[in-house]
Amino acid sequence: MTSRRSGPTSASSPQGQCGGWQRINADPLLALLPGFLSPALATTLQQRLEQEIPWTSPTIRLYGKAHRIPRSQCWMGDTDARYRYSGRTLEPESWHPEIDALRPRIDEALRAAGLPRDGFNSVLINRYDGGEQRMGWHSDDEPELGNDPIVASISLGSERPLRFREKDRRPGNAFNVWLPTGSLLLMGPGCQARWQHALAPRAIDGVRINLTFRCVR
Numbered sequence: 001m002t003s004r005r006s007g008p009t010s011a012s013s014p015q016g017q018c019g020g021w022q023r024i025n026a027d028p029l030l031a032l033l034p035g036f037l038s039p040a041l042a043t044t045l046q047q048r049l050e051q052e053i054p055w056t057s058p059t060i061r062l063y064g065k066a067h068r069i070p071r072s073q074c075w076m077g078d079t080d081a082r083y084r085y086s087g088r089t090l091e092p093e094s095w096h097p098e099i100d101a102l103r104p105r106i107d108e109a110l111r112a113a114g115l116p117r118d119g120f121n122s123v124l125i126n127r128y129d130g131g132e133q134r135m136g137w138h139s140d141d142e143p144e145l146g147n148d149p150i151v152a153s154i155s156l157g158s159e160r161p162l163r164f165r166e167k168d169r170r171p172g173n174a175f176n177v178w179l180p181t182g183s184l185l186l187m188g189p190g191c192q193a194r195w196q197h198a199l200a201p202r203a204i205d206g207v208r209i210n211l212t213f214r215c216v217r
């Protein structure tokens, strides 16, 4: 599988802004582009995806007990982009045309700002139907993502914070990144090695859909 990965460059100006990108952290690089999609496009896209994605809520085994995941999800991508996740192998759904059309836009937004990017050939889509739906602490560091994956994440709908913490769990080092609808978050090289992230339950109404674009090798 070919990769268009390019190395880290001068990600942003000293002020941490480049073409609307906000540099949240320099090393490892974590950057947010709030208005990647217009509010109107984000709303239309969310409505289409709610209706048209084949959502599933599989059960996973934790400490010997079966649990339904507290969200809905769909794995989508190129036909050979299989993904092992929570002990199962996910076969990709074929590309939804609106999601496929986001790939060159993401690539261009990263390229224009001189940010690292990858040949994204797959996406994990998660739908959270309300504030009680969530995702626990993890890193996107499965072997098939390669040794230092880059992940690009689009959020639609209810704004919620993605929480980050250092893997060594030193106290006081966690922080939130609020993800408004239509935003694009870049988790650059080193993010998965150094940090974990989670979407904690919150008293926030409304549906949120998140799409994390990845490169399975």
Ligand SMILES: O=C(O)CCC(=O)C(=O)O
Pocket: 124, 126, 135, 140, 153, 162, 197, 199, 210, 212
């Ligand atoms: O919902 C989010 O913003 C995070 C999703 C995530 O971490 C993942 O799909 O691996």
Ligand SMILES: [Mn+2]
Pocket: 138, 139, 140, 197, 212
């Ligand atoms: Mn993740």
